[in-house]
Amino acid sequence: xxxxxxxxxxxxSTISFAQGPWEFNNEHVGWVEAGCSVxxxxxxxxxxxxxxxxxxxxxxxxxxxxxxxNADVNKFAEIRLKNSANGPTFLRFSYPNGTGGRxxxxxxxxxxxxxxxxxxxxLTNSNWVxxxxxxxxxxxxxxxxxxxxxxxxxxxxxxxxRVAVVQFPERYSYEFNTDAENWTxxxxxxxVNAGILxxxxxxxxxGKIVQSVFAVNTTNATWVHIVYKNNSxxxxxxxxxxxxxxxxxxxxxxxxxxxxxxxxxxxxxxIDLSAIAEWxxxxxxxxxxxxxxxxxxxxxxxxxxxxxSVLFNTSSTLGTETFxxxxxxxxYPNPTVDNLSFSSQSMVESVxxxxxxxxxxxxKQQLVNNTIDVSQLNAxxxxxxxxxxxGKTTILKFIKR
Numbered sequence: 001x002x003x004x005x006x007x008x009x010x011x012x013s014t015i016s017f018a019q020g021p022w023e024f025n026n027e028h029v030g031w032v033e034a035g036c037s038v039x040x041x042x043x044x045x046x047x048x049x050x051x052x053x054x055x056x057x058x059x060x061x062x063x064x065x066x067x068x069x070n071a072d073v074n075k076f077a078e079i080r081l082k083n084s085a086n087g088p089t090f091l092r093f094s095y096p097n098g099t100g101g102r103x104x105x106x107x108x109x110x111x112x113x114x115x116x117x118x119x120x121x122x123l124t125n126s127n128w129v130x131x132x133x134x135x136x137x138x139x140x141x142x143x144x145x146x147x148x149x150x151x152x153x154x155x156x157x158x159x160x161x162r163v164a165v166v167q168f169p170e171r172y173s174y175e176f177n178t179d180a181e182n183w184t185x186x187x188x189x190x191x192v193n194a195g196i197l198x199x200x201x202x203x204x205x206x207g208k209i210v211q212s213v214f215a216v217n218t219t220n221a222t223w224v225h226i227v228y229k230n231n232s233x234x235x236x237x238x239x240x241x242x243x244x245x246x247x248x249x250x251x252x253x254x255x256x257x258x259x260x261x262x263x264x265x266x267x268x269x270x271i272d273l274s275a276i277a278e279w280x281x282x283x284x285x286x287x288x289x290x291x292x293x294x295x296x297x298x299x300x301x302x303x304x305x306x307x308x309s310v311l312f313n314t315s316s317t318l319g320t321e322t323f324x325x326x327x328x329x330x331x332y333p334n335p336t337v338d339n340l341s342f343s344s345q346s347m348v349e350s351v352x353x354x355x356x357x358x359x360x361x362x363x364k365q366q367l368v369n370n371t372i373d374v375s376q377l378n379a380x381x382x383x384x385x386x387x388x389x390x391g392k393t394t395i396l397k398f399i400k401r
Contacts, residue, residue, distance in 0.1 A: 020067065021078075023165030027353070030065035031055050034337060036158075044082070044116075044161035047139075051154030055088065058136030066133035066231050069165045075128070076169055076213070077105070077121040079137065080162040085112040088139035088155040090148035091119060095135050097127045108142050116161055120213050138162070156329075168215035168284055172312040173356040175381065175397060182213040187300070188290075195397065197307045201290045201300035203233070208289040209307075215284035219365075221312035222274040226288070227395070229266045230259050232303020239289040239298075240271055245281040252287065253278040266308055270316060309397075311356065335399035338375040342367075342386060352385040353377070374400055 002316045022031070024045040028038060029099055031045070035053030039046045049055050059067045091109045094102040105121045138146035139158060174181045176197040180190055183197065187205035191198050201207020224240065241254025254275055273279045288310075292301040329344050342348050348370045352363045361382065364372045374382075377400045384396045 001372040020069065021162060023162055025158060030059050031057060032059075032065075041159070047158040047160065049087070049139075049151070049153055049156045049158075051152050054151050055139040055158065056136055057160070058094075059134065067135045067165075069129045069132045070156070071123070071130060071132045074165040074167050075122065075124050076121055076166050077161070078118060078164040078166050078169055079121070079160065079388055080116050080118045081109070082113040082116045082159040082161075083109055083111050084157045087111050087158055088141055088151040090140040090142040090151075091121075092138040092148065093121045093123065093135065093139065094138060094312075095123070095128065095132050103127050104138075104146070106146060106148065108208055116159070118162075122213065123165070135165075169213065170216055171214035172216060172221060174211075174310040175356075176307070176309070177397075180209075183209045183211050186210050186287075193307065199288075199290065199305045199307065200304075201305070202293070203302055204299045206289055206291075206297075207300035208287050211282070211286040215282050216312050217282055218273070218279050220314065222272070222279075222314045223312070223316055224271050224273055225309075225311045225313070226269045227266050227269070227308040227310075228259065228269060229263045229306040229308075230261055230303070231263065231306065232290075232292075232301060233262050234292045234301035235259075235303055235305065236261055236296065237289050237291040237293050237298070238269070238305075239287070240289060241287045241289070242279075242283045243285040244278045244283045247279060249284065252285070254287075256291075266306070268395075272316065313358070313359075329386075329394055329396070331396050331398050335401045336374060337401050338373065339371050340374050340384070340398060341369065341371040344370065344386075344388070348386055348388060350387045352387075354383045354385065356381050356383070374398075 021350060026040050026042055028040060028045045033047060034056040036047045036049050036055035044158050047055050059065050084226055089111060090106060092104045092106045094104045097103045103125050105123055107121050109119060110117065137255055139151060141151045143149040175195065176192050177195050180192055180197055186208045188199050188201045188207040188209065189318065192211060199209055237256055237258050239254055239256050241252040243249040243252055253276060255271060257271060259269060260267065290300045290305050291298040295301055331342050348367050350365045351367065351372050353361045355361055361377060379400055381397065381399055384398055386394050
């Protein structure tokens with residue numbers, strides 16, 4: 001018995017049961033590289049490409065380590081990295097397929113990063129079950145195909161400070177500053193320009209946009225606020241719907257909300273989600289469906305639907321006003337360090353600043369030269385609700401450095 005116990009102890013000592021998340025603070029125990037060299041930094045591991053192979057970094061059972069991921073619960077890879085200017089543009093996450101090969105899931109990545117960015121990859125597949133011990137990250141070149149192209153540039157760096165596999169990544173605000181932020185089109189086409197997501201629904205279908213990557217914890221989100229502008233003469237309603245844990249994320253639940261038509265400016269539609277019985281636990285798979293109630297089956301009619309932001313929070317106050325959006329009105333400098341000024345022919349009466357969760361951060365009356373002091377705010381993204389003396393209101397986004 002002593003020999004068996006000793007042998008078992010020796011076997012255990014040779015295996016690294018990592019299980020994640022992996023933070024890479026001065027070490028990368030259990031992870032091995034190929035096609036690159038690796039050095040440990042204080043907050044990230046640095047991969048330097050060698051030009052001979054596609055850089056790979058992963059946990060492999062043949063190297064006496066196991067990832068120990070519960071694939072029945074955790075479905076999304078969360079990878080936080082910073083990529084150099086001429087680095088690879090395609091990231092694949094792989095795991096065994098059970099027959100000697102591998103399953104590859106992928107996303108495109110940016111280059112020339114000055115800050116770390118987080119990428120999410122949906123890992124679901126018939127082979128993503130049970131306990132997964134072997135995972136790898138592969139860096140390649142985006143060529144428009146699922147496999148990508150070989151990457152063989154020398155001396156480029158990829159810094160990775162976190163890898164995790166999570167049940168559902170959470171996100172509570174969407175500003176559409178540069179892209180659709182993982183909202184996808186369904187019976188519609190979408191585009192992003194100047195911070196506006198424009199949805200063009202396919203006529204006579206259920207035109208919609210879908211968010212299938214991020215989830216929310218309903219404890220932190222009892223309202224959703226959609227800042228929108230409906231350019232259609234006929235589409236008069238949107239349906240907001242979601243899936244919830246109560247039926248294992250099978251059926252959609254939601255609510256219908258009337259919207260104005262042929263709008264000249266943006267308005268905020270606030271929906272009380274706590275009034276929906278199924279809005280409990282973790283919810284996901286959000287859909288915003290554009291409808292014409294006079295059309296057969298509430299199908300979409302012609303006309304675009306513009307969305308400036310979608311915000312989940314616990315407040316009913318942000319977004320209850322109607323905002324008179326004026327394209328000639330702006331704030332500067334943006335980003336700012338201390339003062340924020342507003343360019344307008346109208347006199348600004350007051351300004352209320354909110355963070356992206358809807359929490360009021362400051363309020364200012366009787367502005368001097370249409371300027372407020374924001375130096376006390378922490379760095380981040382904010383919304384400024386600007387009230388004019390003639391009774392109109394508008395809202396602007398700004399960044400505090």
